[in-house]
Amino acid sequence: MFDDLRTASLVAMIAALSMAIAPSSQAQDILVPMDAVQADHLKAYGVTYWALTKGIEVDWLLNYRGGSFLIPYDNAVEQELRVRGVSFERTSGAQSAAIIQDVESESNNTAVVKLEKAPRxxxxxxxxxxxxxxxxxxxxxxxxxxxxxxxxxxxxxxxxxxxxxxxxxxxxxxxxxxxxxxxxxxxxxxxxxxxxxxxxxxxxxxxxxxxxxxxxxxxxxxxxxxxxxxxxxxxxxxxxxxxxxxxxxxxxxxxxxxxxxxxxxxxxxxxxxxxxxxxxxxxxxxxxxxxxxxxxxxPAQIRNPATDYFTLFEFSAKWDPVPTMLTQNHVSSVKxxxxxxxxxxxxxxxxxxxxxxxxxxxxxxxxxxxxxxxxxxxxxxxxxxxxxxxxxxxxxTDLNLHKNSPGYRLILNNILFPAARKKKQKT
Amino acid sequence: MRFVPRFLFALCLTLAVGSIQPVAVAQTPPEEAARFQLADTYLRSGQFDRAIAILEGLYRDNPEYAYFSKLVSAFESTKRYADAIALIDARLESDPNPVTLWSERARLLYLDQRPDEATSAWENAVAAAPDQEMTYRLVYQSIAGVREFEKASALLVRGRSTLGDSSLFHQELGYLYGMLSEHGKAMEEYLALIAKDERQLSNVKSRLGRAAGQPGVVSASVEVVERGVKSNPLNRSFRELLGWLYLEAGLYPPALETYRAIDRLESENGRVLFTFAGQASAAKAFDVALEAYTEILDKHGTRPIASEALRGKAEMHRRWANAMNEAREAVDKNGNSARQHFQLALESFEEYASRYPSSPNLPYVLLDVAQLNQDVFFRFAPAKGTLETVVARYPNHAAADRAAFQLGLLHLSEGRLDDARIQFSRLEQRLRTGDLAEQARYEIAMIHFYLGEFDAADALIAALKENTSNDTANDAIGMRVLLFEGRGPDSLSTPMLQFAHARLLTRQRQFESALETLRQMRAGYAGHALVDDALFEEAEILVELGEYESAFQLFAELPLRHPTSFLADQSLFRAAALQEDQLGNPEKAIELFNRLMTEYPGSLLAGEARMRIRMLRGDNV
The missing domain is CATH 3.40.50 (Rossmann fold)
Structure with a gap:
């Protein structure tokens, strides 16, 4: 047992070192990244939903780092993210503003969608x-x-x-x-x-x-x-x-x-x-x-989990926010x-x-x-x-073994889509 | 009587259409057979209108049942129910025994979404021959065919009453009640079926077995069979069914009663009870299993079954002890010996060894006796004697290899490292391959480690860790890391020497000496890479000694003193777990688990910590 733990710990230490350590003071917001650094993409949706149930509005940053979420800093949110094993980064007010500015920039195919209410x-x-x-x-x-x-x-x-x-x-x-x-x-x-x-x-x-x-x-x-x-x-x-x-x-x-x-x-x-x-x-x-x-x-020649895949279309985040929301992912090809x-x-x-x-x-x-x-x-x-x-x-299927499943992400994109504030389509 | 020529005619036509039997074709006019064959071809290809035209012509020319039947079927295929019904109505006028026709008419009315008229037609079918059993069977099949199971069951019940024979239709009603989820009533029918013919037991079990996973099936059935057994206590099949149902429902005490009764009534001399005891033991119903084993030994102590029952009882006690984690503590919270089931297992194995000295299982039983003495009760002298007996008396038996390995461990525990090394080396050379050989190699490496022969230990460990299919590979990898980081600061690697000695002392259960050695090592080499390992080891020893508060202090201290140690997260986790499990402070446990997640977010233990927090705060996870 002791020896097993030692081996496990070595691996854990390497993993720990590879994780970004966020600044700990004066946090204004919490960024839940949804790109490859996210430890548990699926539970990230759950915490976002949980925040909505607590009356906390969430910004969904479409096409920004895999469709990340920006949540106003709240100790309870941070605790919930930690307890559920979701990776997050604390951001200062200036950092959040820079992110929003970047996402709203016309030169990027990104957009902010405000999530307001947890759908039933x-x-x-x-x-x-x-x-x-x-x-x-x-x-x-x-x-x-x-x-x-x-x-x-x-x-x-x-x-x-x-x-x-x-x-x-x-x-x-x-x-x-x-x-x-x-x-x-x-x-x-x-x-x-x-x-x-x-x-x-x-x-x-x-x-x-x-x-x-x-x-x-x-x-x-x-x-x-x-x-x-x-x-x-x-x-x-x-x-x-x-x-x-x-x-x-x-x-x-x-x-x-x-x-x-x-x-x-x-x-x-x-x-x-x-x-x-x-x-x-x-x-x-x-x-x-x-x-x-x-x-x-x-077809038989690709009927194999290693070779069979499908590709997600990319939409204009600012012009087609709905299809963009539905296709948020950290990969563009899904097995x-x-x-x-x-x-x-x-x-x-x-x-x-x-x-x-x-x-x-x-x-x-x-x-x-x-x-x-x-x-x-x-x-x-x-x-x-x-x-x-x-x-x-x-x-x-045990989803504990597939916390980053792109295929399952597509299901969960749909639960947040009805939470989005409706705004007039750009013309 | 009219059924017979109709049937023959239809058979001839079928054979003619299938072109199988030329003799049969000769009995049907060739032109008719050809037309019929053409109509059949049209039906198969979905050209219903063409088929119907031909069949109508055939039936008009020769109103035989085969043409009639095919034409009705063709009308049904095109949902021309009214035409089909009209055809039946016309035929009904000339049919003296119209049960089949009325049933068919009813079915078609039902499909035509005219359920009330269908019900009347079924009534007419019954009224045509209410005193014949076959009437009810035919009408039941027609009703069940449209899945009106409630009506079908009511009809059969009525049939029983009308015919004055309550022994009819058990199988059919069992099936229908099952389809209606009326499992109690279904069981009543099945029970009556078994009462009539005991050979139906396996048939009933197989029907129930398929449905046993559905909610309510077993509980509803149990109640009925219990009543059946009460009213017919000498029926073995009833009791077997009841016992089987109890086991399906996990009701072991009443199952014991049932199998006990079968054993007694059928003079099975313990055989039925023995099988049951094994099942109960496997399902961890230990108290019931014990009762069964004890009864076999009390009542059938002189029969051959007694020896297996005694061994089964011993194994059951050992399983019970493991389930209760008896090995963790020598005494329970009330100060009683907490190893009572291990003790009872040992006594039973010893009794077996003395009562059945010529049993072919004796080497295994002796090995069990030795292992319990050695690993659980730390009584090395009797263990040694028994192991040497096994090795000497049964040199070619599989138990002898394991006994030899245990002897090596025993030498280690008693500090005879050279004897241990010789023992493991001989075993390893004899076996060469396999788990036991790999374990022996690992123990040889560990002996080198305890003696401070780190290069030799490292060389052996390096070979072992390559074989990742083996259980010892994980331990080997851990040892390799320790050997790598523990060298220095002097050429003798004194701190690691002390650490290795402490490990040996721990293994020999000389805990106080081990603690003292570790403390000395920490005091003498405060900056050495193994200090955190020593601290962790000390804490583990304190847990073994039941000094949880002191152990907690050390576990909590380690991450503060050595925040970058690879043991830091484990230590924090152990501290939190002690607060939760032993020290009864869940708030403190949550705080420490939180610290683990905050300070070591990449720890492999973070997931478990998250889960523990959620359990402690009462989340529904």
Whole structure:
């Protein structure tokens, strides 16, 4: 034990020496750097959120050192940063002013966004434990961002109005239970189906697909009224598929007991969707795919965590602050990861939707954003940014081992985006 | 009776379409078979309108069941439920046994979103032949097919009542209640199934096993099976199911009762109890495991199972002692011996050795006796005798190598360094490779270190640290650093010589002498690189002696005196941990953990310090 500690200490000393030591007196502000020096990028979002809950306004310095945060000095904030293991630098008034001046300079593609209010966050997820991890819940839990779980009943009861922000992950709004037909004899599948059917019947729907459509349409109205929606993995395409198929039946007999409508394809209404159009649902119950929106697995030659990646687009921080906020990161290329829905085929993405990240050279979109009436939506493909191919039954990812995950940062950018003070767009 | 020719006709058609059996084709008119085959092809390719046109023609010409069935299916595929229902209605007029048709009609009505009419149709199906068991099975399948499990279960219950036979439909109802999450009722059905046929136990266990992880399944089931056992105490399958459910729920005391009863009723002579005791011990239900082992020994002491039970009991006590961290302290807070489970383990192993001298497990048991005496109770003389016995009596046994290694450690503890070196060298030369050989090499290096032969120690350690797959590699790396920074200031490296001697004394549990040596070394060589190591070592010895306040003072002093020492953060952490764990001052602990994070933000212990602060301040982490 003693000898182990000695070795560990040597390493620790080297690490300690490599860390910048901030001036300790007359601090005016606290700079939370989000570039490569940050020890825990994910918890940095949590502390920023925490500061907002305490009524402390935070400046988000877009494109400055990876999208850093400038927080007015407060002993409690400093203590919280330290306790949560987030790197920070104390800055004097003059240093802060210089940083702000630098960020506001017209010659730099940087901008300051004032974060004012902690958004109320809801995660759409069942209470039932399912045998796969939920990257959204993992990110929020690890970053210690308070959130509440809501599900079908809550959505239909109008509970969405209580939240600024709704997050979805591996969901299936088409009523096909994730197309996990091969798992249909397992208890978790049976229970999932039982609960969904019970809810559907209690709400007067004969089929689960009808229930899920009603939920999707309620979420659509929530966004139209100014809500923020973030969806990942199959939560993205199934949401749009369900909306498009409002007037037809695209669910195979294996899932809802009756066949699909023979004219289902011609009955799809793409005006109802957020991000996708001109897609074709997959009618084979045994095929683990909902539609041709998803480009499927990466080509075999790059289907490898070491070679698969996607690139973030760079936007004008002053002219396009929203896409800039959503793409804040300390790297520009993010390692790829596979989900039931991984990348969106470009030809199925509606014009007007902003592409935030793409798989280079593959005509595939990884991350997109758009507005719908008063609200916005953001879709992010893939299942778990730190588990290249997450299989059913795999243990959840331990984010203690991925505190600097660029892929998870993209999820957390979204929680702060609704906190930004709205200012008039430059013309 | 009409079912048989219908079935044969359909079979002939199927075979004809599949072109498998030419004889069958001969029984169907070739032109009809060809048309049917074409319709089937159209259906497979999704050209439903064409298929339906052909099938309608076929059925009009020859109203056989196969054409009817295919046509209904084709209508259903295109959701032309009204047409399908009309077809059934027409056929119903001429069918004397219409249960199947009414059931099918009901299913189609349900799919057509006409649930009330569907319910009436199912009622008609039952009314067609209410006194036949098959009626209820057919209608149940139709209802369950549209996942109306509640209705389906109600129908089967009604069927039982109508037919006056409560032994019907247990399996079906078990399944349906399970699907409805009514696990208690499901278990009642399964229990009745087992009562009828005990061979169904594994089937039921397998069904429950898949669902056991779902909330409420086990608890609801336990209650029912408990009642079942009470009302039918001689049914072994009931008891086995109950015991299995208790184990699934982690309820070890009632599980013991259950397995005890099985053991007694079935004259298992302790075998069932022994298996259970092992399971309880592995799950750390030590008190229950002990009760089981004790009962086996009391009641079946002369049977072969007794020897394994005695060894199991000894191992269980050792596991119990480790779980309670008994090795840390010789006495507990009340002044009682805190090593009671180690003591009981030792006694059980010794009893085994004396009662079963010809057991093939004896070398391992003797090794266990020696290790407990040596490592836990520091009774070196009996340990030595036992180890020498193992080495001498069982030279080719795997236990002999470990005994030889323990003997080397024993020589070290008693200060016979040359004997220890010879022992480790022989062992290392004999084994060459493997963990034990590497451990022996490391101990040889340490002996060189204790004797002040630092170059020799360094050479051996350098070789050991290369093999990073080995457990000793970490220790070797630490030693290498110490040997590097501890040289000087004179050619003998006197401070390190003293430090090494203190380490040896510590190992020999001569704590006071070790402390004195370390203090002398610090006083004599205040500026030496090993002073911080000496301070840390002293504090650790004081912890071993239970002098926590003094140990805290030294741990707190180290980072003040040697702020750049690589032990500073560890020392601060240990000081904080003592305040938290031993001295009962959480505020002081938080303050020290905070200091660690502020003064040594890059420390590997910072994460643990953060976590401890959050636990101490009651954060939900």
């Amino acid at each position: 966050v809801a995660v759409y997820a069942p209470e039932q434990t399912l045998p796969w991890d939920d990257a959204v819940l993992l990110a929020l839990t690890f970053a210690e961002v308070p959130h509440e779980l809501i599900y079908d009943e809550d959505v239909l009861d109008g509970k969405l109005a209580e939240y600024d922000w709704l997050h979805l992950h591996h969901e299936d709004f088409t009523g096909q239970y994730g197309k996990f037909y091969t798992f249909r004899s397992l208890p978790w599948y049976i229970e999932q189906q039982r609960q969904a059917e019970a809810t559907a019947r209690s709400r007067g729907f004969q089929k689960v697909s009808q229930l899920k459509l009603a939920v999707a349409q309620t979420i659509r109205r929530y966004v139209a009224d100014g809500g923020f929606l973030f969806a990942m993995c199959s939560g993205t395409d199934t949401f749009d598929i369900a909306l498009a198929a409002a007037d037809t039946d695209i669910v195979p007999q294996e899932y809802d007991g009756d066949p699909i409508d023979t004219d289902a394809l011609s009955q799809l209404d793409f005006d109802q969707t957020f991000a996708f159009h001109n897609f074709r649902p997959i009618f084979n119950a045994n095929e683990y795919e909902h539609a041709n929106i998803d480009a499927g697995l990466p 790829g990861f596979i989900g039931q829905t991984t990348n969106f085929r470009k030809e199925t993405v509606k014009p007007g939707v902003v592409v935030l990240a793409e798989a280079p050279g593959r005509n595939e979109v990884r991350y997109l954003h758009g507005t719908f009436a008063q609200g916005t939506f953001t879709y992010y493909g893939g299942h778990d940014p730190e588990d290249y191919q997450h299989y059913v039954g795999d243990p959840p």
